[in-house]
Amino acid sequence: NAGVTQTPKFRILKIGQSMTLQCTQDMNHNYMYWYRQDPGMGLKLIYYSVGAGITDKGEVPNGYNVSRSTTEDFPLRLELAAPSQTSVYFCASSYLPGPPGDEQYFGPGTRLTVT
Amino acid sequence: AQSVTQLDSHVSVSEGTPVLLRCNYSSSYSPSLFWYVQHPNKGLQLLLKYTSAATLVKGINGFEAEFKKSETSFHLTKPSAHMSDAAEYFCVVSGTRKLIWGLGTSLAVNP
Numbered sequence: 001n002a003g004v005t006q007t008p009k010f011r012i013l014k015i016g017q018s019m020t021l022q023c024t025q026d027m028n029h030n031y032m033y034w035y036r037q038d039p040g041m042g043l044k045l046i047y048y049s050v051g052a053g054i055t056d057k058g059e060v061p062n063g064y065n066v067s068r069s070t071t072e073d074f075p076l077r078l079e080l081a082a083p084s085q086t087s088v089y090f091c092a093s094s095y096l097p098g099p100p101g102d103e104q105y106f107g108p109g110t111r112l113t114v115t
Numbered sequence: 116a117q118s119v120t121q122l123d124s125h126v127s128v129s130e131g132t133p134v135l136l137r138c139n140y141s142s143s144y145s146p147s148l149f150w151y152v153q154h155p156n157k158g159l160q161l162l163l164k165y166t167s168a169a170t171l172v173k174g175i176n177g178f179e180a181e182f183k184k185s186e187t188s189f190h191l192t193k194p195s196a197h198m199s200d201a202a203e204y205f206c207v208v209s210g211t212r213k214l215i216w217g218l219g220t221s222l223a224v225n226p
Contacts, residue, residue: 033213042205042218043159058213090158103149104214106159 001026006091006107013081013114021076021110023091031094032074033104034058034066036087043090049074081114088112117142117210121217129225134178134193136220138206141187147209148189150180153219154202162204165189176200196224 007022025032030051035043045058049068063085065077074093078085088111092104122137140146150162163174170182176199180191189206201224206217 043216045213045216048213092159102147103161103164108158 004107029093149207
């Protein structure tokens with residue numbers, strides 16, 4: 001299994017441009033997540049999905065959109081990129097969330113710079 | 116509501132000495148708790164998890180954590196630090212449909 005894969009690994013955007021961060025998992029996990037990690041900070045949840053066709057906002061959803069048309073894919077869309085969106089983005093998946101709890105499997109991350 | 120607090124933002128130890136990274140949690144029900152590690156410019160890896168079985172949980176690379184309900188703590192320990200342990204460590208508690216992440220503790224290991 002490849003686990004969770006993310007593309008691209010790095011990207012530089014100009015202010016106002018748009019892009020899609022791709023995330024795919026091959027573990028048949030129902031739950032998928034997008035996080036951002038700013039320098040020296042913990043992870044902040046942007047959006048999550050509990051299954052195909054179902055998504056919900058996390059802590060910091062503004063400026064982002066997601067879709068979940070299949071179990072495997074969970075792309076994150078940035079519209080009108082702003083410097084505040086400069087961050088490292090991690091996609092994760094899990095079989096179950098919450099108690100009894102299940103671990104999340106992370107992709108390698110996408111380092112995005114908006115200038 | 117669930118929350119997690121990592122009591123130290125930065126910990127520095129000498130190689131070969133014990134490691135203690137502290138984590139307190141708040142939960143309205145019996146939680147699941149995790150420790151994740153992130154090495155510089157790398158992704159996140161699960162170190163260990165507690166899911167209401169044994170209160171002393173052993174993880175990878177010699178780390179372990181003890182769940183103490185009376186103290187609402189889940190501290191991470193290792194008897195002897197290695198240079199390769201230098202990394203960011205995150206304590207995580209299960210919430211409703213998602214995990215709640217601490218802000219992280221940066222561990223430095225000095226030769």
